Amino acid sequence: MKKSSIFGIVIIAIAIAVIISTYSNTSTYGSFKDARQTSSELHVVGKLNKGKELFYDATKDANYFSFYVKDNKGEECKVVFAGTKPQDFERSEQIVLTGKMKGQEFYASKILMKCPSKYNEKLNVTEANATKSASL
């Protein structure tokens, strides 16, 4: 067999491996109900319940922020984020949480929010990352 064909096969094998590893690494968008049924991390899209308390008090703990989110299926859950309160959090229109369920609370490792700007003309997206930063 020619060397180039062997090389070609190797490359195709690597490409397939990449696709598979990517696919197995991608998570899914789900609800709090789904989060309760799995132990792995997933993304939950929802809205902030502005009626309930947003708790962040730097004087008590600078790395604890909790709030309530209603997911797209309408279920509400308390969310805890290990970091500071992202700026303009109250104004967010939609929130994408990454994390998992611990008991009755959802522990978010990342918050991505969409804020309406003035006149609702464009959406600004901001992101907040939780602590575990040195994770190379």
Place this chain on the structure above:
Amino acid sequence: MDTVFKGEHLLPGSIGQFFIVLAFGSALLSFISYFFATTTADKADNWWLRLGRIGYWLNTFSIIGMGVCLFNILYSHYFEYHYAWSYTSRTLPSYYIVSGFWNGQEGGFLLWMFWEAVLGNILIWKAKSWEKPVMTTLALSQVVLGTMILGLQIGSMHIGSSPFLLLRNAMEAPIFQNPNYLDFIKDGKGMNPSLQNYWMIIHPPVLFLGIASLVIPFAYAVAGLWVRRFKEWVVPAIPYALFGCMVLGTGVIMGAFWAYESLNFGGFWAWDPVENASIFPWLFLVAGVHVLIVFKNTGHSYFTATFLTLMSFVLVWYSSFLARSGVLGETSVHAFTDLGLFWQLVAGLSIFFVITVYLLVTRWKEMPITKKDEETYSREFWMFVGAVFLCLSCFHLIIVTSVPVWNAMFGTKLAPPTEPVKHYNVIQASFAVVIALLSGFTQFLKYKKTDVQRFFISTVIYLIFSALITALVVYVTGIYKLHLVFVLLMFCSIYSVVANAKILADALKGSFKLAGSAVGHIGFGLILVGALIAAGARSVVSINNTGERYNEEFAKDEDPRENILLYKNEPVKMGQYTVTFTGDTIEGAQHLFNINYQRVEGNKVTEQFVLRPNVIQSQGGMSSSPDTKHYLFHDLYTHITMTNVISSEQANPDADQHGPADDDKKYDAPIAHEIAVGDTMRYRDGIIVLKGLNKSAKIQSIPLTDKDVAVGAQLEITTNGRKYNSEPVYLIKGKSVFDFGKKLEDAGLKLRFTKILPEKGKVEITVYQQKESEKKYIVMKALSFPYINFLWAGTIIMVLGFLMSIFRRNKEVKAV
């Protein structure tokens, strides 16, 4: 429209809009003329060629005209234009007006067109026999870009988005019924605070020059296939391809530097989809350049060389599509939102993709493809392998970054990896291992046939040598604690640097030709080394050791200790530093926080400096920018994650006017002390000493007569190693008694002189101390990036290498 609006400046917009249409028309003319100039059989007839050039010059002129008009609008603060209103404001410093220019998508397109115009003029001057077919492609590209800013409304659909759109046409609001509406629009929204950084003035022009320059190798490849000069196009295309790699690479790294300097990502690269998209074309073109050189030297790999060159430009359009169409939506922090250009971007992408596929298919049989295999011990074979691995690395980035695209195409609901940084780091590092290794030992090989024994000896010697250095580096920096693949990558990167240093040493002695590639690869190796140590050995300095935890259970699992709380003027020990938040100042839109760092050894202060991270408020949002202390071997990076300084000021800007009752709410319950002169009172944060009584105290704005008694209590407050003085006053005027309390904002105290007790020889001082939660504080995060200077130095060296190669390859063009 019957209403006549007052105060609008319609002239610059009308001229600008005219230039937009002219630019589009002239680009179209130029494209058609160059097309016929290429295809027409009569070589003596220069009529089409001349028309093509005139069209292109006119296009260049109009683009400059547009730029002048837009700049005029921004500089004069004509907020009747949507662009000026959206991205600038009167308070914006004038040098940021320049970055306002490319703040919006339209400005980005304009910049792209501008550079393409400049490059086109260089080609008209330089390309000689290639001018006709090459300029056809450039003119076509100008046509496609021109449509993006046309701003034509046809029925319900619109083509392009014009930077000269009026505010009243951009949005619907009742205010625009009013002919005097401009009287109500005093100021623009201002620039997004994170863009208010000097890197934003220089990064976009460089990036767009890189993006624009990728059209040239593409145009040469297209021309070569189109007019069937299959082999000839490669040599003149190589210097341009190298130029594209150099400038685009610089632009991307500048973006990384901007992120590092001004964003609170906590790093220089976050694997954000938009960041990834910006290096797709770069990876492909770098691979392409290598294979082009292989083809030039050996005649092998023609198809791959052509394919990569063509695809790198298609990927430019793909990454524009990702960044600008809004498709990334909820996966990216800094993707633009949809301007209604989605299908237009798809069309632009398709045009260049279809050209690529069409030419490759129709010319397939005529291509000079070799049937022979390359030798195993030949440089061309391993360069080819390296190029393929660069493409694989890019392939992986494309697959993952495009998850939202797959969702849109196939209706799936995949989400990106939950730990994207880890995912990308591990897989990309694996590819980088191979690429770095190849960039080292391939340099020892020769084209066609190599002396195997010598090759193995030199390869092995340098492998062993690098292994020793790696062991040292890995031990010192602590990289060995990470995933094995990062240790391997460190080894291969160091090997690449060492091997290429050897090649460079030889090149300096003998033929200087190879020096460019050696320098370029040394730079690339250093970039990898720097990125690896800086990201891998990065550590959080601001570990919260106060033991204050709100929720023990939560803290146990997450160990969230990376943010630290600093009350004003209360020093906190943080790692080897003692940090104090000493105050804040407002400079323009920036709110700077002064943080004093002290390093104490024994009883001596060995080092002291102030970092001033800032928080910018604009467009109703806040953005926090870090400040960094640069050392030679590491950087100390600090940013504010939370503060009550700004919000509390907004909530009650003039708290004093709310009356005493309201004011007292900010304090804990008052404590009255009966003390004599010389006595000491304690409070939570320090002590207060009554130094003496001032019998002749004066009060501003109240004239005193002889019958009035005014006594001041001279108090000295000591808190956190600082001393303050305060003198509250007790006043008897007529039959009424008053007391004038004094506030000490810095110490968080309010002191009142409430009674005189002559029978006891004492006075009563009432102490109000600020509630713990009302005290001014900041929450900050400090990170240490070791050896990050390798990354920046590597970039400069790599650019230098590209530059040397451009000069070398350019000489070869003249020789041909």
